[in-house]
Amino acid sequence: MADAHLSEFELIERFFSGRDRGPGIVLGVGDDCTLLSPRPGHQLAVSVDTMVCGTHFFPDQPAAAVGHKALAAALSDLAAMGAEPLGTLLAITLPGTDEAWLMAFAEGMGALAERLRAPLIGGDTTRGPLAVSVTVIGEVPAGLALRRSGAEPGNLVVVSGSLGGAFAGLQAERERREAGGKPPAVQDASHRRFFWPEPRIALGRALRGHTRTAIDISDGLLADLAHICTASGCGATLEAESIPRDPLLAGWADAAALSAALSGGDDYELLFAWPARQRTELRVLASGLQLPLTVIGEFRREPGIRVLDATGQPVTLAEPGFDHFRAD
């Protein structure tokens, strides 16, 4: 990274200012703090997510995709709480000043920030190994936030979209790299699921009042379902056949595809509890959002998670979900 004459302040000024306006934002970039004025009757939801070069993204990954995913992963946490974004703070550590990289990064992050109304309202720029830490702030009507607790025996286990696509996309990318193939087009489907995930903000908002319990699938279906079960003091049974597998898993052996859907991680779909008697409302919601919402099992009183095959027999489970200290 080349131009050492561009200072930290100029960087912030050039790439990240002027996008800091929105409802609830009193003061954006350029002071000691950002100032927010949440709506009366609302609570604030705050989350932070870090992506480190070499751990969470490839060193030569397009900067726009890095910017997109760093924000998407953080916004996914707001979605899982049913919160609407107010704004984003970006702490970025750079080995130097590469204007082209920063421009593309800012565009990738900025496009998502604009589309989901999560404007960049503050941050910090430091020198060091490339890493991006994103803090998102959202608001949710008091008492309506979706938590990990609250799932009750008899509630349906529901998941949005499809699972395993991010894992399949990452596998495809690794194989491409080993084979020395050309990078795929940005809009390539296998590329999109892993590199350009979509936080389910609209779904999270729509779930408010219908359920108290949701999580986003970042660690993998089984791991994140276990978080809900632990917080809610219950267990769950899943039907393997009903778990929506991403089309990218079409050519995979059945066991490998199931394992990817159960444990792949990084899909950023929402997993939530839903009252068993409201299946019609669930279909109406899916239709309104134009997003598949699939019942994949139910919560049970007995602790633990069981996955059953089409004959009702327990499936031997794959390893637990993604953990930064165990896998990459």
Place this chain on the structure above:
Amino acid sequence: MADAHLSEFELIERFFSGRDRGPGIVLGVGDDCTLLSPRPGHQLAVSVDTMVCGTHFFPDQPAAAVGHKALAAALSDLAAMGAEPLGTLLAITLPGTDEAWLMAFAEGMGALAERLRAPLIGGDTTRGPLAVSVTVIGEVPAGLALRRSGAEPGNLVVVSGSLGGAFAGLQAERERREAGGKPPAVQDASHRRFFWPEPRIALGRALRGHTRTAIDISDGLLADLAHICTASGCGATLEAESIPRDPLLAGWADAAALSAALSGGDDYELLFAWPARQRTELRVLASGLQLPLTVIGEFRREPGIRVLDATGQPVTLAEPGFDHFRAD
């Protein structure tokens, strides 16, 4: 760093949970987001600060000091806005799992968090080169936040405490390392100023209603005063003799000591505008806080910053303040 069997979740659980309670905190560590409920009539102040190993702290620096300073630097931004802390989010990137290091880090950060009521309420743990990114959230009565703008010609330029001590402490530490000397005791004065800075939360709160304009001195007096002047559309004149030099600069040549006080950075004192007719109130405030508050000059209509010596002649200025992309 050794124990690879401690998972990310266990780390968070073990070191950073159970300290997440306080007024305004609806939901702390352990869900997708933290939930906050700010007091009615208040705005939220948010800031993020990153410290990278090798850039902002020595690789072998005691972990407790790293934890303290990472939080102190972030809280200093709340102080500069006149905000009171609500809570802290910690995004930490670790090369591995060193329990002793993490324990000391958590204790250093936790002690300051407890003393200044900024409990740890969320975060993220990732694997990669050692770095710490701290997001702090505070609240301030609507309309009373201290900004960089608002200083008016005729206002006094006031600074808290003394300046240049952090720079002198860093110099002493570098010389000690070059000479191969023993590490100083934690409570050593030269060590304390650079490694254990004190955010001026109580001062920031006390300034509300008396002035609209403050900043914390992280980049250096001249650089941070320039930020106020730019935002306020004015200039300033400083009297070199009145700038409170840290006792650590006692043995230094006059020009070097002045340069350290003007440009040293990392002191985390507050710099603020004060009405010229309220010198008595300033003394009362200093006495109440048991903290020196020194008038070092005044804001002027003419742009630019001039530093005058005891005879009223302009002092030739040293280089501008600390910038991560120029200095370390």
